[in-house]
Amino acid sequence: MNLIDFASSPISLLPPLVALTLAIITRRVLVSLGVGIVLGAVLLNDYSFSAAAGYVGSVVSGVFIEDGGINEWNMSIVGFLVLLGMMTALLTLSGGTRAFAEWAQSRVKSKRGSKLLAAFLGVFIFIDDYFNSLAVGAISRPVTDRYYVSRSKLAYILDSTAAPMCVLMPASSWGAYIMTIVAGILVSHGVTEYSAIGAYVRMIPMNFYAVFALLMVFAVVWFQLDVGQMRKHEIEASQGHGFENDKSDDEKAAHEINEELDIKESEGGKVSDLVLPIVSLIAATVVAMLYTGGAALADEGEAFSLLGAFENTDVGRSLIYGGVVGLAVALFTVIKQGLPAADISRTLWIGAKSMFGAILILVFAWSIGSVIGDMNTGKYLSTLAEGNIGAHWLPVILFLLAGLMAFSTGTSWGTFGIMLPIAGDMAAATDIALMLPMLSAVLAGSVFGDHCSPISDTTILSSTGARCNHIDHVATQLPYALSVALISCVGYIALGFTSSVAMAFVASAVTFIVVCFVLSTLSKSKMASCAKA
Numbered sequence: 001m002n003l004i005d006f007a008s009s010p011i012s013l014l015p016p017l018v019a020l021t022l023a024i025i026t027r028r029v030l031v032s033l034g035v036g037i038v039l040g041a042v043l044l045n046d047y048s049f050s051a052a053a054g055y056v057g058s059v060v061s062g063v064f065i066e067d068g069g070i071n072e073w074n075m076s077i078v079g080f081l082v083l084l085g086m087m088t089a090l091l092t093l094s095g096g097t098r099a100f101a102e103w104a105q106s107r108v109k110s111k112r113g114s115k116l117l118a119a120f121l122g123v124f125i126f127i128d129d130y131f132n133s134l135a136v137g138a139i140s141r142p143v144t145d146r147y148y149v150s151r152s153k154l155a156y157i158l159d160s161t162a163a164p165m166c167v168l169m170p171a172s173s174w175g176a177y178i179m180t181i182v183a184g185i186l187v188s189h190g191v192t193e194y195s196a197i198g199a200y201v202r203m204i205p206m207n208f209y210a211v212f213a214l215l216m217v218f219a220v221v222w223f224q225l226d227v228g229q230m231r232k233h234e235i236e237a238s239q240g241h242g243f244e245n246d247k248s249d250d251e252k253a254a255h256e257i258n259e260e261l262d263i264k265e266s267e268g269g270k271v272s273d274l275v276l277p278i279v280s281l282i283a284a285t286v287v288a289m290l291y292t293g294g295a296a297l298a299d300e301g302e303a304f305s306l307l308g309a310f311e312n313t314d315v316g317r318s319l320i321y322g323g324v325v326g327l328a329v330a331l332f333t334v335i336k337q338g339l340p341a342a343d344i345s346r347t348l349w350i351g352a353k354s355m356f357g358a359i360l361i362l363v364f365a366w367s368i369g370s371v372i373g374d375m376n377t378g379k380y381l382s383t384l385a386e387g388n389i390g391a392h393w394l395p396v397i398l399f400l401l402a403g404l405m406a407f408s409t410g411t412s413w414g415t416f417g418i419m420l421p422i423a424g425d426m427a428a429a430t431d432i433a434l435m436l437p438m439l440s441a442v443l444a445g446s447v448f449g450d451h452c453s454p455i456s457d458t459t460i461l462s463s464t465g466a467r468c469n470h471i472d473h474v475a476t477q478l479p480y481a482l483s484v485a486l487i488s489c490v491g492y493i494a495l496g497f498t499s500s501v502a503m504a505f506v507a508s509a510v511t512f513i514v515v516c517f518v519l520s521t522l523s524k525s526k527m528a529s530c531a532k533a
Helices: 010-026 029-044 049-064 072-094 096-107 111-124 129-146 151-168 173-188 196-206 208-223 229-238 249-253 272-299 306-312 315-335 341-353 356-375 377-383 391-409 412-430 432-452 457-466 470-498 501-532
Strands: none
Touching (some): 010 377, 010 391, 029 356, 049 072, 049 356, 072 129, 072 272, 072 315, 072 341, 072 356, 096 129, 111 151, 111 208, 151 208, 151 432, 151 457, 151 470, 173 412, 173 432, 196 208, 315 341, 356 391, 391 412, 432 457
16 A cells, blocks of 8 residues: 655644544544544545545554554553453442542541542552553542542543653653663663663653643642633532533443443442452552563563563553453452342443443544554654754753644654654754753653643543543643643753753742742632632
């Protein structure tokens, strides 16, 4: 199949921009992604509709089948979603969710406390962003619902702790992936002052977006910085609205992610019925990651090491193993109570069905990701960084460009793969001392763009974990993401001009305080106007 090459054409931006615009305007995610896929297919096949139809078929089949076999990564994520949906439903059936909510209510004394619980869990569960969003959502949602925290606020907490923590932690799926790319960049440019892990650790304080996104979560929770659409959703939630019947047309048609589980809870449930399956899921996933990583090291004839195991782990397979163990423990909690087999099987089906909508959106997101890749959108955007630009401006330019690329393509990992080598080459050609600042800027920008993008799988799974309307999540998170991006820009400008990490961090911190003050003022003024009305 001969496809037109748009690597040097702004037309490559058309499919993602159309899909993103339609998603925001119409709030119909599936239709918007579908339009983007079809538009890209028609453009790639020179307006031949028959060829475009065949191309769409091959793209969709590629989501499930790759190189003549099953697409293991995609299917492992789908499998994990189904397993987690089934496990979550069993936690409800066992009465563990209700028992935990009652237990937490006796200890978590306020609405703020319920949000802090979700935020701290998001910080501590940093193995993988998918796992973080879904697991923390399952644990926190009963408590935040009890205190009438909006699902949009929970989705924001999930999304803004998951990816930022994963990108900051070397012992995570993100850390392992990034280190493999960074190691190659260091070798290709003859940098021997530090190893890949040494470079990674040095980049942590320079990843301004991830650091201040985390701090912003706690500022929003503690000082109730509710602005824009978030204020509206919080007011509705405080009145008991927003927990049912919050489905868009797409979601109603596809049994979407907001469908409430119609499951009768057991009266004999205990806190352990919720905690044990979740802990088992986490422990089994970590063990599986170490096992699969260790097996990969053994195949390469290398000695086992903790960092090496995480660097070579099979994340998808590990999530499946962890999901199976978590589901098995959840099954044990309902079987030991002697609950009817018919109720258990019905609950398993309800749990699996509750994830079908999220899976459908993911399939569309993966499909448009393939189209965007064939359009060479990333390559076109990367050319925008080339030219006669002062070296001191490069960190902030790379941050913004990586953000635009991640927003347009819906993938931070794909942006890492394209932009990190480009940043390394640009640093080597201008000022090698800016190597780590420029790599850090790419990491930060990728997470920023990923946070803002409606077609990002991480964003989709955060709304899934919170059982929140997807576009509501995107709209309510955007003001905070843009605020942190502004803070990051100040930091990268200071870093480029001073080459001092400390001074750049101080500049970002001062900007963070100013931004929080502005958000607080906006929030209070909005509250006052609502009170007068």
